[in-house]
Amino acid sequence: MLAEFEHYLKAQTGLPEETIRQVSSLATKHTLRRQEPILSPGQVCQHKAFIVKGLVRTFNLTADGNEHILQFSPENTWTLDVESYDKQVPSLVNISAIEQSQVLLWHKTDFDALLTAIPAFKQFSERLISRNIYYNRQRILTILGGTPEEKYEDFIRTFPTLLSRLPLHMIAGYLGMSVKTLTRIRHAQLQRS
Template sequence: MILHSFVKSDETMFESFAVYLREGAGLSDEELDLVKQVTIEKKLRKRQYLLQEGDVAHYNCFVAKGCLRLYRIGKDGSEHILRFAVENWWMSDYESYNSGDPAKGNIDAIEDSELLLIKKQDFDALTNTIAKFRLFRERLEARSYDASLKRIMSNISETAEERYVNFIKSYPQFYSRVPLHMVASFLGVSRETLSRVRLQYSTNK
């Protein structure tokens, strides 16, 4: 993972993370202090990499501000976007993160972004130390699994128009911030197909 410049989390950036953890996990101030001790601040410029293929994903990343994407490069050089992440979402190449193997994907910033990173061993230690954090992690992983399964079933059984409609309804926060060619890549359709589907959808609304 590329971390040329990083520092321990500052008060302003961490506070947004603290609000998220208070509301989502019910952590106390003392428990938040434990989290803060192992949290690293990282700022990315637009198009700057957080992770490149071949590196190991050592960190779980919380998006305090901005938008990231995880993608892989096909044998023909085309990009295949696997997921996006905006404010209050987590991001990593979890296959590499969990196994310790080199990543097959890349993560970069679609917008200038502010991130909070926790190294895997520290994240695991928080899970083992703070019961509420462990339950919170289990809920996150369950939601991530459900979303992945839903996307697989969508790609198998839905038309391009159905995938597009479900995308804009399920992820309105992405649609206004992600370029159309990236939306097309995420949906597994060509840009031309997406343009046609968007026109049909607008006409039928």
């Protein structure tokens, strides 16, 4: 697990191997079973998680049982509840594995120490945050102004490898539409092909 992360970090940052080993040495390895949570509502987010293998989702459940998916995190991505982590307040979201997943977890105090000790790692972290902000802004604009067809097309462009890994109800929960609407869109798309 650490070797995959170290390869990722080297490719993304160009940090020296000794520094990369310093970062990975503070990680805790964890294997998640399918549907196993790493964060539940009411808990305070204490860790940043890197997905080595598998697929994780961040979501909220409404009182009537509808699932609103905020984010999918496949291999080589990071996840956490930013507000809970930064402010150390109870989380409003769930983060759980869609499929069996291998993750690395850094406790907040350890990760903060790494950011202080390694300026280049802090710059890398800031770039990831900026990229996430840009993506989320674009997603909000698509969700607010796009037709259901445009939302689905955007999903296909953004996550082409996830289509075969996700059940329809999760894709619908991410796009903010019913499974019935998503099925209609997919059927129409297949007929055009």
